Amino acid sequence: MSEQPVPFLDLASVNGDLRAEYEAAFSTVLGHGKFIGGPEVGKFEAEFAEYCQARAAVGCGNGTDALELILKGLGIGPGDEVIVPANTFIATVEAVLYVGARPRFVDVLPDTLLIDPDAANAAVNKNTAAVIGVHLFGQMVDIDRVLEVTRRHGIAFIEDAAQAQGAEFDGKRAGSQGVATGFSFYPGKNLGALGDAGAVVTQDTELADKIRRIADHGRSAESRFLHDLVGRNSRMDSVLAAGLSIKLRGLDKANAGRLRAWKQYVEELPSAVRPVSTHPKAAAVHHVAVVEVENRDKVCTALDEAGVGWGLHYKTPCHLDSAYTQFTESLPVVEAAAERILSLPMSPNMTEQQVSRVCEVLRGVTG
Incomplete structure (x- = not known):
């Protein structure tokens, strides 16, 4: 039996075989000079939306931004509650608080450690606007039971798929079931970028357009010199998008x-x-x-x-x-x-x- 160390995750090895493709992509971006929101971003967005069995994807700065943009795009804010499993990375909670809403923590199932749909159902009240189902460890939540809860109460189901690129439940991909889904492409993720990046994926193209505008300083669809939404800056870099397209293929x-x-x-x-x-x-x-x-x-x-x-x-x-x-x-x-x-x-x-x-x-x- 080998006594060699076993790393928790060897990113150098994971990315090593793609080095030549990464370098070629970097050279292309250097050549056209469109470092933010260049053609590589649109290409990756289209590819990733199709991969997720969804209609639209919007690249953004990171996975936390993706969740914040979804909540903002849905108009969730002060006075609203959002149900969140207590077993998740803190970013899920940060997103709720940063839009001014209140997180309502619920327990998880003892076998999968994913959100307990019965606990989520019991937590719904008149202020509840959404349930965030966190697909933790690479496994999707019990979609059937969670959607039953959100449909019964007429509230939004948001997917946090930061750890679940490519996961499925009953043949349906992460990113295809919620009103919108937040993805992280932090380097250590299954689909990891060469830096920090994220995306919102949705079946609602109007919501995608709104989120894209919010993420680009709230710019008007008619003119880049007008701002008719309160926005912020959360855009994807072209070189990161190029690398993600390369990695998505494998x-x-x-x-x-x-x-x-x-x-x-x-x-x-x-x-x-x-x-x-x-x-x-x-x-x-x-x-x-x-x-x-x-x-x-x-x-x-x-x-x-x-x-x-x-x-x-x-x-x-x-x-x-x-x-x-x-x-x-x-x-x-x-x-x-x-x-x-x-x-x-x-x-x-x-x-x-x-x-x-x-x-x-x-x-x-x-x-």
Whole structure:
């Protein structure tokens, strides 16, 4: 068994095979000089919308901006509540607060650690404007049950697919089911840019046009010198869009590599290490490989000593973070899981030997 270190994610390796294509794309952008919103951006937007089974995509600065732009575009703001699972990256909550709305945290399902549709239903009140379903770890939420809740109450369903490029539920792609979807292309994502970038994807072309204008300083559709919306600056760089188009071509293959690694984990992990479940209708893309363990500190120490990377997604549920204590709820499932969750190395080009090495270390420390 190899004793070589196992990185949590080796981005140099992930991007290395594409270096020549990246350099050619960079040269093209240097040649035309349209560094922001150039032809590469429109090309990627069209490709990504089609990939997501959607009608439109709007490139923006990052995934957090994408969520903020969606909420702003829908007119959600002061006086509104938005239901958010407490198990998510803090950006989901930031977006709600930055438009002046109030987050309403709800608990998650104990097997997938994704939003609990019954908890979301119970949290709806007269001020509720939307539910944000966070497709965490690379798995989409239970679309059937969440849409049943939002349709029953006549509220918006927004997808946060920052970790789920290419994921499906019952054959439907992330980005195709909500009124709009926020994507992140942070370098470590399944579809990662060579920098910070994001996108809004939607079936509503009028909403897409409005969001595009908001993201470009609220410019009028009639003249770039007029501003008839309160806007902001969140536009995609041409060179990043070019790189994303290159990477999109291999996304399904890369996701298949992640799935192979995950299946091997499930087969070889010791019984004391419990993988997070995948819904029977879900085709997950395994952005991170999340398991639950007891004595996590001891396990992490053993992984460190063996040169095996690890992460925590997430150690502190959002409703317990110090900046958000005013919104604190009692959410027992996510609070208990936060003490046990552990993210193992995951990469599209992870080898069988690397997965086996991780499992060997875990067997040694968990018995």
